[in-house]
Amino acid sequence: MNVSVNEPDLSGNEKRYLAECVDTGWISSEGPFVERLERGMAARCGRAHGVAVCNGSAALDAAVMALGLPKGSEVILPSFTIISCAAAVLRAGLVPVLADSLPDTWNMDVASVEAKITPNTRAVMAVHIYGMPVDMAALCALASARGLLVIEDAAEAIGQTCSNKACGGWGHVSCLSFYPNKHVTTGEGGMILCDDDALAERCRSLRNLCFAPPRRFVHDALGFNFRMSNLQAAVGMAQLERLDASVSKKRSTGAMYQSLLKGVRGLRLPVERTEYAENIYWVFGLVLEDGFGAEDAAVEFERRLKERGVGTRPFFWPMHEQPVFQKMGMFRGERYPVAEAIARRGFYIPSGLAMTDVQIEYCAEAVRSVAEELA
Numbered sequence: 540m541n542v543s544v545n546e547p548d549l550s551g552n553e554k555r556y557l558a559e560c561v562d563t564g565w566i567s568s569e570g571p572f573v574e575r576l577e578r579g580m581a582a583r584c585g586r587a588h589g590v591a592v593c594n595g596s597a598a599l600d601a602a603v604m605a606l607g608l609p610k611g612s613e614v615i616l617p618s619f620t621i622i623s624c625a626a627a628v629l630r631a632g633l634v635p636v637l638a639d640s641l642p643d644t645w646n647m648d649v650a651s652v653e654a655k656i657t658p659n660t661r662a663v664m665a666v667h668i669y670g671m672p673v674d675m676a677a678l679c680a681l682a683s684a685r686g687l688l689v690i691e692d693a694a695e696a697i698g699q700t701c702s703n704k705a706c707g708g709w710g711h712v713s714c715l716s717f718y719p720n721k722h723v724t725t726g727e728g729g730m731i732l733c734d735d736d737a738l739a740e741r742c743r744s745l746r747n748l749c750f751a752p753p754r755r756f757v758h759d760a761l762g763f764n765f766r767m768s769n770l771q772a773a774v775g776m777a778q779l780e781r782l783d784a785s786v787s788k789k790r791s792t793g794a795m796y797q798s799l800l801k802g803v804r805g806l807r808l809p810v811e812r813t814e815y816a817e818n819i820y821w822v823f824g825l826v827l828e829d830g831f832g833a834e835d836a837a838v839e840f841e842r843r844l845k846e847r848g849v850g851t852r853p854f855f856w857p858m859h860e861q862p863v864f865q866k867m868g869m870f871r872g873e874r875y876p877v878a879e880a881i882a883r884r885g886f887y888i889p890s891g892l893a894m895t896d897v898q899i900e901y902c903a904e905a906v907r908s909v910a911e912e913l914a
């Protein structure tokens with residue numbers, strides 16, 4: 540059997556809505572599905588505005604830039620995340636400052652954020668990791684006490700809640716990705732969410748080359764073409780309609796893995812819940828325990844799973860250990876022990892929305908047998 544790490548579920552109205560685009564000739568960003576998706580997603584997250592863009596990384600770029608923070612302002616973000624987060628901060632002329640993560644939820648440690656606040660700090664970027672959210676109530680309380688803006692990256696937490704409030708609903712500005720492994724996909728795509736009218740307008744302007752009235756093709760700022768097409772938004776609408784079912788499917792896949800893998804020696808399974816959230820299992824991550832196998836045990840574990848037809852992905856690599864940032868002289872001598880440990884010992888196994896129970900059982904059995912071989 541071969542099980543890829545992610546297979547999306549496109550079995551709803553995707554085809555019908557795409558055909559509608561073709562039949563009506565509306566295929567560009569001017570088509571009606573874009574606004575429908577913006578309104579639908581914003582409503583789902585309890586936001587006033589949604590700005591659809593061409594991917595989640597672009598959403599972060601435009602969102603951070605739209606805040607208009609003074610050059611050189613510091614933005615605190617986790618070391619353990621995708622590069623898009625730190626890249627967006629840098630490209631906006633700001634300074635990324637890193638914080639470590641918690642060993643159980645793999646999310647940014649709010650106490651570690653507080654320790655990094657300086658007089659130059661202007662914002663905190665919270666990134667929900669692998670299906671568990673950052674403790675947003677605590678983070679937002681800290682940010683508001685210290686006068687900091689909150690940028691929320693909810694790419695991996697579409698449909699998730701934190702303290703009973705939607706992820707994507709917490710930040711001064713929040714970002715989503717609609718890549719095929721996310722809970723709502725448009726193939727490639729993303730969205731910025733916010734409540735502030737002027738901020739939304741700046742995001743819309745940055746998305747569309749900063750075209751400004753009164754004279755088209757006369758610009759007083761530089762923007763990007765980050766537009767989403769009507770074709771992408773059509774797929775997104777069909778996906779959004781099924782979001783609750785997708786969330787249930789993710790949770791049932793996670794629960795199956797939890798029960799099938801419980802007690803396998805050497806494996807640390809994802810946390811099932813905290814006091815503010817229940818895991819949505821965007822991915823099902825495994826972390827090899829200290830003392831389990833050699834330093835590169837995770838690499839060997841993934842190799843043996845691949846031999847059995849089970850796809851995997853390694854965990855994120857910490858920002859302070861990225862060659863690109865080291866070459867820029869950034870984060871010299873900084874250590875984030877939790878980020879370093881989980882990056883080296885963690886990987887995730889298949890959990891796409893199209894997975895069958897037979898495939899889940901097959902993958903769990905493969906994990907169990909490799910763990911026994913390597914123990």
Ligand SMILES: *Cc1c(COP(=O)(O)O)cnc(C)c1O
Pocket residue numbers: 594595596597620621623624666667692694695716717718727728729
């Ligand atoms: C997927 C993802 C992104 C980037 O989204 P793209 O659409 O792939 O550019 C950003 N942040 C997080 C946390 C993600 O998981």
